[in-house]
Amino acid sequence: MSDNDNKEFEPTIIGYFCNWCTYAAADVAGSSRLQYPHNVRAIRVMCSGSVDPLYVLRALFSGADGVLIAGCRPGDCHYISGNYKERRRILVLKTILETLGMESDRVWLRWVGASESPKFAATMNEVTAAIKKLGPNPIGNAWAI
Amino acid sequence: MSETKRKKGKAVLVVGGGAAGIRASLDLAEMGHKVYLCDRKPSLGGVLVHTDRWFPDNHCGMCKMLPIFSRDDKSQFCLRSGLVHPNIELLPMTEFDSVTGEAGDFTVTVKSAPAGVNPELCVGCGTCNSVCPVEVPDEFNEGLSQRKAIYLRTPWLPSNSYVIDWAACTKCGECVAHCPTKAINLSPQGSSKKISVGSIILSTGIEQFNTEAASQYGHGRYPNVLTSIELERLLSQSGPTEGVMLRPSDKKVPQSVAFLQCVGSRDMKRNYCSFACCMYALKEAMLIKKLYPQVEVEIFYMDMRVFGKGYHRYYEQAKAAGIKFTRCRVPLVKQDFQNGDLIITTAGEDNSLKQRRFNMLVLSVGQVPSPLFQVLADPGGLGIKLNQHGFCQTGEFTPVETSTPGVFVCGSASGPKNITDSMIGASAAAGKASHYAISVEWPENGGPSNGAGTDFEIDAPAKTAVLLCDCGNQISSIIDMEDLLDASRALPSVVYAERAPYLCMEDALASIRPKMDHHGANRVVLASCAPFLTRRLGASIDLDPSLIQVVNLREEVAWPNQENPVAATDKARALISMAVERLRLQQPAVMLHIAMNQSALVVGSGLAAMVAARTISDFGYEVHIVSREPELGGRARNIRTTLSGSDVPAFLEDLRRTLANNPDIHQYKGVEIATVEGHAGNFHVILTSTVADPSGKDLATSSLEVGSIVLAMGADELRPTEYLYGQNDKVITQTELEARLNTGDLGDVKSVAMVQCVGSRDEDRPYCGRICCAEALLNALRIKEANPHAEVVIFYRDMMSYGLMEADYKRAREKGVLFVRYDPERKPEVKAEGGKLRVTVRETALPRNDGNIVMEPDLLVLSVPLVPRDQTALAAILGLELTEDGFFKEAEVKFRPVDCVRDGIFICGLAHSPRGMAESITQAQAAGQRAASIMAKGRLMSGRTVSEVKARWCAGCQMCVDICPYNARVMDESEGVVMVLEALCQGCGTCVVSCPSGAAGLRGLSDKQIMSMVDAAL
């Protein structure tokens, strides 16, 4: 990446968005012309519960500066409890990351309902700002050696 | 009527696209019928789209009513964004006009409002909206915000193009001049068309009570008096305040909020209860408490009608959450003009009058019948009969039938309802309407609208076309399209890339496939917009959906990055290369199916079981009724009549005869279910006899193969342990009283006391018996009828005379039945003294000297709830869960009330929850319809995105079997590996994550695809 030193660091964040809620919110956010940072590259998955922690690790190891998993609000999951399962997995994943001395706060989990487009935009802002603060993901480079 | 004699039309018309209309349409469509769904409004969803979250858990779950008709990600999305089903034709902004013909052969004229914006041409860019000079209150936000005269009905763009509000439009022509696709016409003609249908379902819903008729509450005059729907908007993220509860006058968070119940219901003019308001007030109060714990919330009510499944528990939670409840009908609201606070007069603790001040007031407004009924009731038209309140008249035993054959009703059209009951009625009505329409051919590939099956060699290397849409300049003014074209062309599997000004226009769509063929492309990425995905894609491209990827350039990239074209182009590039990667590794979509057993099992012997069995056999399927009891009829055998005066024995007898005379209905009495194996379509059931074989051998067993199962087991009346029951023969239950009334040996009773909620709504059984208040009213009225001078006093906590039953409550009062409320903390005291009963009740309503009422009744009647039989064993056999109260759990409380989480099993009647007779019948019809529906296709189809097992890697650990919410994974014992029942798999992918050895995968979105998308993104 050819980051200009005097230019602000622009992270690349991988987003795993559930089809039913978060993705719908993203659409509405867009059509309401809410402006939010461009840094999240979304992969639409059917349910947040289908996001394997491996996908998160893969993204981090491949150099993504952050990963955001977003799904339906607790209880709203179209597949009953996928989001609850994901919550547990991500909690475990974060502890593992910490144990390994990796930055667990590059991994984000958020619930955004279909009618919560403002929250969607706010989440994009929040996550991007937080990852910016963390700076570039060091693993990406380490891996490249 | 026999199937053969009945006339059948080509389709079914559903009038009204609220939740009930959607449900009925989906049920019919899934049974293979063509459905026209019309609604006056430009968007579907009725009152539901104004609300985000529902009782009991403050969730949205609308999408859960969607069937999994084509489980791939291109036909599945949030229901707020629109409804797509190959068998449903939507007619928005269209009204029922007139009808000729008869059941099985109606010709209906529907009138469409002049469409100023041609939906075929509108691309949803919003230019018109930005240039429109007119501003009017926005009805989506209940007038709490402004909108233009050309506008979107809801924020979910994909569902709708822009519409014009003719009342507000000044015809200035700005929008016409600016519309890039010439979609607007300011002097369009309305149109009408004739459609021929076999049956009609009225799901016209209700109107919200107009608060002008209750001006004493100041709504409309005092800014801080809101209706409950307005509050919903305030609490919604898609509302005017983005979900921050700001009171309208000063845009501050109110510190105290009061709810006034029964506004526009239970009064002299509207002698009915609006059914849903108590629960939605509770829900809104809970939402406020959750968002703003410091805010004081108080509900002023007459009776808390918490009669449904789980409602009482919710009420208790609300109390525990600190919400205050005051029993008082507030007569008048005044405003403090200094600060906008509201002042109400209420009864205080000691029953003295007190002035109270609140920052904000919410009116729980009732439901009133739709004015459309007057049109529908016109004898020249449908001629349906209305009841005294102006709702559609239905019968106790025919709860979804109108007085006109072939015309059915559901939702609040036949009386106020909540979502759950509307859903139940909708399925029941769909079942009935289905008999008057032919099934359309069910497409071989499972029925998605998109194109034919795959006609490419899927194993052939991917050759992808990338088509970029400029969307006029909506996308191209921000994203550098030429750069994107070059980048796309450089991607490995891309064979050609092209730009189009509008990809969604008819001719552009039509040219996609020929051009692909020309270039030898076998997959396509469409980089366009969100509506494209949800609205246009469907019928237009003759290509298997798994070979298409839509990138949402407009809503996801261009619009949110209007100030940042460079970044937007970067992002667009990444998203396109991700989509190309995903397609490159796309596996073939194999649609598998399971053959169905065309027969059903009904468990139970009561009314619900009998009705369910008849409903299923009406569709021509074989039914096995299995019950422990030696005889059919259940509790209904003891019932002579109901509040509406229906003849229950005659109905029951007729039902019994129909079942007995039908050779396709088999009855197994005195048997139990021993095991149930298999899955929807193929259940293998083993029955054991509950009575030992006289020859002393083992219990006889037999087995059945069925496609679906309906649970309709009954419940028993509680044997009370309080109030001297069993010790004094003057103390009896309502059922015992009813038996005496039926046989006429009540004796010479001059005074009767009834106590409600005996053994219910307490710590042991925190649920409402739902039917005990109706029973008490009925028996009280019957006593009064037999002996008008008899004194009847009903001691109650909350009279649960919900819905239209309110009129019976009033009738009882008029007949002289006395109603005295008691406090659950101070239950009535009953003593037997010298052959007499003495009942002492602390009076709460009026101040009195000693505050006690003492009565010496000849008879004390206890209203006890029904308690479910212990179903733990059966639940375990079926792999289902019970609620805390011992009833079976439904798949989703509101939107799938008769389905179980395990596909192919349905519940109704007392197995689900206590319900009145008409309600049980409706639910049994609904369950019967759902059970028959899955058999209608003859096979269960799988979706396109389903999970799979790489048998070589599977260690047989069965983690995935446990985690699958749909029982779609089973252990293949002979091979020692897990296998997938594709037809049950919904493609959620959670099994893939659970698999420790990487054997589980999702066809359609594999690990590999995700990983390479990640790489492409970076």
Ligand code: FES
């Ligand atoms: S479907 Fe949205 S989280 Fe499961």
